[in-house]
Amino acid sequence: MTLTADDLRERTRKLLDEHDTADRSAFLRARFDAGLAWVHFPEGLGGLDAPRALQSVVDAELAAAGAPDNDPRRIGIGLGMAAPTILKFGNDEQRKRYLRPLWIGEEVWCQLFSEPGAGSDLAALGTRAVREGEDWVVTGQKVWTSSAHTARFAILVTRTDPDVPKHQGMTYFICDMHAPGVEVRPLRQITGEAEFNEVFLTGVRIPDANRLGEVGEGWKVAQTTLMNERVAIGGHAIPREGGMIGIAAKLWRERPELRTPELHDRLLRLWVRSEGVRLAGTRLRQQLAVGSPGPEGSGMKLAFSTLNQEISGLELELLGEEGLRYDDWTMRRPDKVDFTGREAGYRYLRAKGNSIEGGTSEVLRNIISERVLGLPSEPRVDKDVAWKDLPR
Numbered sequence: 086m087t088l089t090a091d092d093l094r095e096r097t098r099k100l101l102d103e104h105d106t107a108d109r110s111a112f113l114r115a116r117f118d119a120g121l122a123w124v125h126f127p128e129g130l131g132g133l134d135a136p137r138a139l140q141s142v143v144d145a146e147l148a149a150a151g152a153p154d155n156d157p158r159r160i161g162i163g164l165g166m167a168a169p170t171i172l173k174f175g176n177d178e179q180r181k182r183y184l185r186p187l188w189i190g191e192e193v194w195c196q197l198f199s200e201p202g203a204g205s206d207l208a209a210l211g212t213r214a215v216r217e218g219e220d221w222v223v224t225g226q227k228v229w230t231s232s233a234h235t236a237r238f239a240i241l242v243t244r245t246d247p248d249v250p251k252h253q254g255m256t257y258f259i260c261d262m263h264a265p266g267v268e269v270r271p272l273r274q275i276t277g278e279a280e281f282n283e284v285f286l287t288g289v290r291i292p293d294a295n296r297l298g299e300v301g302e303g304w305k306v307a308q309t310t311l312m313n314e315r316v317a318i319g320g321h322a323i324p325r326e327g328g329m330i331g332i333a334a335k336l337w338r339e340r341p342e343l344r345t346p347e348l349h350d351r352l353l354r355l356w357v358r359s360e361g362v363r364l365a366g367t368r369l370r371q372q373l374a375v376g377s378p379g380p381e382g383s384g385m386k387l388a389f390s391t392l393n394q395e396i397s398g399l400e401l402e403l404l405g406e407e408g409l410r411y412d413d414w415t416m417r418r419p420d421k422v423d424f425t426g427r428e429a430g431y432r433y434l435r436a437k438g439n440s441i442e443g444g445t446s447e448v449l450r451n452i453i454s455e456r457v458l459g460l461p462s463e464p465r466v467d468k469d470v471a472w473k474d475l476p477r
Contacts, residue, residue, distance in 0.1 A: 088124075088135040090142045096133075097121060097146040109153040113189045116147075122188045126172060130184050138371070155190045158421040162232060163187040163194035167240050169313045174257070174297040174306050183238070183259070193420075195236035196314075197227040197260060197284060198307070202477060204229070205448045207242070207311075208251040208304060209475065212286060214243035214258070221245075221258065221296075223266075223289045229442065233269045233282035235420050236262045240310060241291075242303050247473040254472055255303030259295040266290075276434045277414040280422060312382055314443050323363060329396040329432065330359040332425060336403055343403045355396055362388045383449040384457065390439035390446055393424075397433040404429055 126132025212225025271279030
């Protein structure tokens with residue numbers, strides 16, 4: 086039986102009638118068990134095998150009732166990257182073990198992908214995983230890892246076969262961030278915070294039962310993660326004048342003494358571009374409702390990064406000297422990014438990282454040109470060379 090929007094409304098109202106929203110953790114567990122966490126997931130895994138588009142029906146009913154959410158900004162890596170990867174490549178035991186506490190927010194996830202010598206070229210990574218019986222012993226370094234200091238688990242890509250070309254010798258694991266040999270060090274940013282980390286893995290033992298996908302198919306598994314990551318960053322739903330452009334527009338309306346004709350022209354252009362990107366995001370989510378994320382998500386993430394940097398720059402120029410003030414340079418290790426809850430100086434500095442995290446803008450332009458526009462790919466002389474023979 087295909088569920089309808091009315092069916093979902095009825096199930097959501099039943100959930101609200103039977104469970105107290107004041108007990109946040111208990112309510113979230115009940116919501117997951119009722120299949121109203123992510124309705125397009127299978128039954129028993131937080132879903133109802135319903136069309137993905139019907140999630141908005143559930144969310145609207147719960148928001149109207151003032152029901153608690155699962156703090157998606159704090160657990161965004163788990164929701165947007167780990168969960169779809171586990172759903173696609175995990176076995177039944179892995180899905181049942183990880184998806185419920187991930188969605189509820191009981192277990193935070195991070196992403197161990199980038200390395201000092203393998204950021205934009207992720208397939209060049211060198212973190213080694215060597216098989217020893219039923220375990221893999223992992224040694225290497227990862228960098229720019231959001232939430233590593235609060236994470237319980239990580240999605241991890243390693244090098245398991247150095248004798249084949251770089252894309253073929255990778256294997257994907259779930260890593261326990263509390264395991265012996267895992268060391269997390271803060272990376273202080275230009276904002277003063279240490280939101281990112283570097284992670285050192287020294288002889289970390291990972292059971293083969295924590296492997297996602299087949300040995301040597303880590304690149305294939307990672308592509309699912311990366312495509313979902315870019316949609317999670319750039320394709321989330323926001324209302325008109327939501328996000329950064331809303332902050333700039335509000336400042337413009339409330340502070341007429343700051344206005345100039347040139348800034349007015351720039352604000353209008355950015356407002357139109359923001360609205361275009363918002364509507365493109367709506368179309369992308371509609372495409373997701375009938376399939377998996379594709380390379381179009383790279384375009385959304387690129388647009389998100391560019392707009393955030395230009396809008397935060399405009400806001401700073403509007404405020405003049407006032408915009409240069411910064412509230413607190415204290416070294417902190419936040420558990421989530423808060424663009425709208427801080428002042429203009431923070432937004433301006435933090436937005437600089439948007440064109441690096443989640444895929445650099447340069448790499449995203451290559452993806453768009455090759456996989457969306459169908460343009461010739463760049464020459465790749467290392468494509469058929471064994472990883473161990475590549476210059477480093």
